[in-house]
Amino acid sequence: MPTKNAGDLKLWQRRTQRESLFHWMLWLIGIAIFAYCWQQISASTTWFFVWDAPRIATDIWTRATPPRWEYIAQLGKPVWDTLNIATLGTIFALILAVPIAFLAARNTTPSRFIIRPIALLIIVSTRSINSLIWALLLIAIIGPGVFAGVIAIAIRSIGFCAKLLYEAIEEIDESQVEAIKATGASRWQVMAFGIVPQIMPAFAGIAVFRWDINIRESTVLGLVGAGGIGLQLSASLNVLAWPQVSLILLVILLAVVISEWVSAKVRGAII
Template sequence: MPILDSAGQKTWQLRNRNEQLVRWAGWLVGVAIFMWCWQRISEATTWAFVWDAPRIAADMASRSWPPRWSYMETLWAPLWDTLNIATIGTMLALVMAVPVAFLAARNTTPSAVFVRPIALLIIVSTRSINSLIWALLLVSIIGPGVLAGLIAIALRSIGFCAKLLYEAIEEIDTTQVEAITATGASRWQVMAYGIMPQIMPAFAGVAVFRWDINLRESTVLGLVGAGGIGLQLQSSLNVLAWPQVALILIVILVAVVVSEWVSAKVRGAII
């Protein structure tokens, strides 16, 4: 028997027997899947190392402190490389993402049957591959260094930026576009004066947000040879120089906090 509120709307109703059975069967299947997954993980885990992890972590922390502050002189150049990888990579991604976004948006694509699926495929494919995997592939193709990291960041960011931009394009006010079209403007003029002014705030927000993400990701690309401060981190880990590792982690943390602050300020000014 349903319970109605003062407006006559149903607020609660007791489930019947079949609904209860289906609900409990779903819970039973979920618990069974969880227990099976936990068993597989447990079989592949060396629990002796897990129980010994607190002691090992405490030993590493004691070896890492105090950080080797004198090593900071060596980190300025890799930190600058990391900033360049994130910044230039984001700029390249935006240059490539804008046309892809226009091709993917329903209201601007030249062909919803042929062109739009290709643009969506580019968006999905670039977003589905992590920047570390891109960096591994590019290091194998063009060799280690900053260039591989820069291209990896750019490729990873195309799908992210294009997806948000084409969604913004599809949500524009069509009356402004129709007014400019009625004046006899060409397709490019409609895009320049009717669409671009409406998506510029979204474009600026996406650019800053993605730059913030890319700065975080570029700090670890050096672990696979793609340049930046991650390369110094990998070198210090290889020789077990824990005080240097501690300093590098502190520098990365400070860089991420500063980028977050800058990103928040810029987004606040835009919005």
């Protein structure tokens, strides 16, 4: 704001004195909170292991190189299981996410006060819990294996897909919907010919994007017994077979890079 000095010259200041004091007070509060949190973390940290971490990392790197290339013959089925977990989990999630998205969108829900809050609760609850936690719960219920991984990925993906999809539904061009309604079309015809064509590009992009994410998440579900290449990684870590671990990590990296490439190509073709 402009102020006047002794020579009646106007000087510009970014903040008033009160705003500057408030600004510095916020900084002091932030620093105090950071110092307190750091003190709590420091008290529960064994710093000897932290300072010794570079030596341990160098030792593990020495043990893990070169990778055990002959072990790659045993990774074909785990990689295939990982791909199946991601793909089937994504398909099941989309089947459930589509109706939930239509129930959650303001312009398509049958009831904004009853059904929409329930749909939003499903979206929030499935998104708020990590897939590893879902896998742990499902393994306790239905036992370890690929099926538990598929269901864990599916449940985790429902909220993600439904949220993006219902936002796309709410952003459609209502003039097209009104034009179809003017012809005397039924509610289902309006949805099929006025809404679905508008959201199909978004739906395809969401499906491919989520499949790409699920490829990455499914690679680690085996660590808790949900099948896939993560199971081989867990077994190799348990016996400290570091050359096998490095090979598995390279295979996981290659799988993620390929899925990213495929996802980018598909999204580019759609958009």
